[in-house]
Amino acid sequence: MSNENQLSVEKRVRVGKGPVRDVRAEGFVPGIYYDAKGENIPVKVREVPLTKLYEKVGKAHVFTLKIESEGQITEKPVFIWQISRHAYKKQIMHVDFYGVDLNKPIRVMVPVNVTGKAPGLILGGVVQIFRDKIELECLPLEIPETVTVDVSSMNINDTVHISSLPLPQGVKAVYGDDNFAVVGVVPPASETEAEAATGEAAPAAGA
Structure with missing residues (x-):
């Protein structure tokens, strides 16, 4: 998987509530780039390209953030960590980019x-x-789009647990000691309800 998606942003010089309101009034979304090393860069980005990119990559896929500052462009591999939206509008209020x-x-x-x-x-x-959704661990550029489960051979009461998921080489599922079921074929609802009703109606021991 190549890091082919890109988003251009501008570094913000002024920070605080007042400047953030000004950024939004200019048609930008305020945001922050940060990483595990402690680097924090306030940025602003146009909402339309941000929305289009987010629809394409979501929160789980890496892309190149191109940060412009004083005529210079710095490229950072990132993914979108958090997007905050207006309470009742579609407007994006803030975005966090996490560098990897x-x-x-x-x-x-x-x-x-x-x-x-x-x-x-x-x-x-x-x-x-x-x-x-399941948690995976891998290199940033090896994150799969989805984890696909083929149910073509599954009968009633068959399940696929996280330990047996088909994953690309270099990608592993994170689950600890809980080997939980991810997908299953369950009995018809009528049978399940009937079993539950029978269990509830069972007499107490010694009755």
């Missing part, structure tokens, strides 16, 4: 995508995604 070292692994949340048709569906089963 391309040679050091990072942890990010990546969405789960299901493909295929499970045989269990023929018997009335339902494909259920227990975790729509």
Whole structure:
């Protein structure tokens, strides 16, 4: 995966509530670039290109931030850490860019995508995604777009746990001792409800 996406921003000289209001009045979104080394750079960016980039890369994919200051441009590999929006408008109020070292692994949340048709569906089963996102650890430029789970061979009560997810080389799931289920084919709702009702109606021991 190449770092082909780019976003141009300008360094902000003035900071504080007043200057931030002025930045927004000029049609910019105020933001901050920061990294693990402690570097912090106040920036401003046009909302339209920021919105388009965010729709493309989300919060889990690295791109090049081009910071202009006094006629000089510095390029930083980053991902979007946080976007704050207006309470009731679509307007973006603030953005945080987090700088990464391309040679050091990072942890990010990546969405789960299901493909295929499970045989269990023929018997009335339902494909259920227990975790729509999972945490992965890998180098910044190796982050996959999604984690794809093929359910083509799954019958009712079959599950795919995080330890058995198909992941690209160099990418690993983060889960500790909890080998939780990510996707499963569950019985029809009517059967599940009937079992629950039977369990609730069961007499107490010694009755």
